Amino acid sequence: MNPKPKTLAIVGYGRMGRLVEQLAPANGFEVVLKLNQGNNRNGEGLTLNALADVDAAIEFSTPEAAPSNLKRLAELKVPTVAGATGWLEHLPEVTRAVQESPSALVWSANFSIGAAVFSRLAGVAAELMRDETGYGAWAWEIHHDTKKDAPSGTLLHLVDTMRKRGYLRNIDVSSNRAGRHPGTHEIGFDSAADTITLRHVARSREGFAQGALKAAQWIIGRKGVYTFEQVLFG
Numbered sequence: 001m002n003p004k005p006k007t008l009a010i011v012g013y014g015r016m017g018r019l020v021e022q023l024a025p026a027n028g029f030e031v032v033l034k035l036n037q038g039n040n041r042n043g044e045g046l047t048l049n050a051l052a053d054v055d056a057a058i059e060f061s062t063p064e065a066a067p068s069n070l071k072r073l074a075e076l077k078v079p080t081v082a083g084a085t086g087w088l089e090h091l092p093e094v095t096r097a098v099q100e101s102p103s104a105l106v107w108s109a110n111f112s113i114g115a116a117v118f119s120r121l122a123g124v125a126a127e128l129m130r131d132e133t134g135y136g137a138w139a140w141e142i143h144h145d146t147k148k149d150a151p152s153g154t155l156l157h158l159v160d161t162m163r164k165r166g167y168l169r170n171i172d173v174s175s176n177r178a179g180r181h182p183g184t185h186e187i188g189f190d191s192a193a194d195t196i197t198l199r200h201v202a203r204s205r206e207g208f209a210q211g212a213l214k215a216a217q218w219i220i221g222r223k224g225v226y227t228f229e230q231v232l233f234g
């Protein structure tokens with residue numbers, strides 16, 4: 001017999017929120033609350049009453065709305081998956097809210113499993129290249145023309161990963177916004193002798209929604225702030 005589904009709130013019911021809803025039943029969730037700008041302006045939909053029977057929330061709103069939604073969900077002790085991008089300068093205050101409550105949060109600019117593996121590979125490549133001064137590095141991404149933040153959170157995370165692994169020379173960063181691309185990220189190293197290119201191509205948004213639902217199952221029953229890489233690799 002299948003276990004009873006966990007209850008899920010979707011905060012940010014746009015393209016990603018709708019996809020999460022579609023894939024929720026196959027991932028052991030029943031969606032019991034859906035909030036968008038219309039019913040959650042200034043966080044008015046995030047009440048103790050509305051969230052009383054919610055096991056986890058998945059937040060895919062906007063860079064502007066995400067920080068206050070995430071802090072409110074932390075105050076209400078709802079284990080949350082933070083999928084929106086472009087709000088990371090507020091991570092310290094969101095982390096404080098989660099720790100003070102205490103509650104639980106998993107955040108990532110990219111919930112695709114392939115992209116998490118790609119980020120690990122970028123870190124290894126950066127470490128191997130850190131003393132090879134004959135090589136220059138670049139980091140590039142392209143997304144659909146409605147994506148609000150640029151460079152993408154994923155690209156910023158890739159560059160940060162490369163820096164943390166000791167690659168301190170210039171990394172030339174660029175972005176494009178055009179058409180319907182769900183997201184392509186690339187890092188590369190070039191020298192007089194050769195070029196290395198590492199590229200991750202998202203084929204659809206489904207991988208992000210699947211990863212967010214996997215993180216939502218994982219975060220239930222935990223306390224603290226985690227990244228998706230910790231969910232996948234420990």
Ligand SMILES: NC(=O)c1ccc[n+]([C@@H]2O[C@H](COP(=O)([O-])OP(=O)(O)OC[C@H]3O[C@@H](n4cnc5c(N)ncnc54)[C@H](OP(=O)(O)O)[C@@H]3O)[C@@H](O)[C@H]2O)c1
Binds near residue numbers: 013035040063082208
């Ligand atoms: N981490 C990842 O893997 C990943 C993958 C893809 C996208 N993203 C990010 O996820 C976010 C959403 O992407 P999307 O493509 O789904 O965008 P979207 O289609 O524009 O949807 C955004 C939704 O947020 C809602 N919203 C605005 N203010 C809100 C508030 N105060 N409370 C609750 N909802 C609110 C909007 O409501 P209305 O419809 O009422 O305006 C809309 O439904 C973006 O930041 C995007 O970059 C992350």
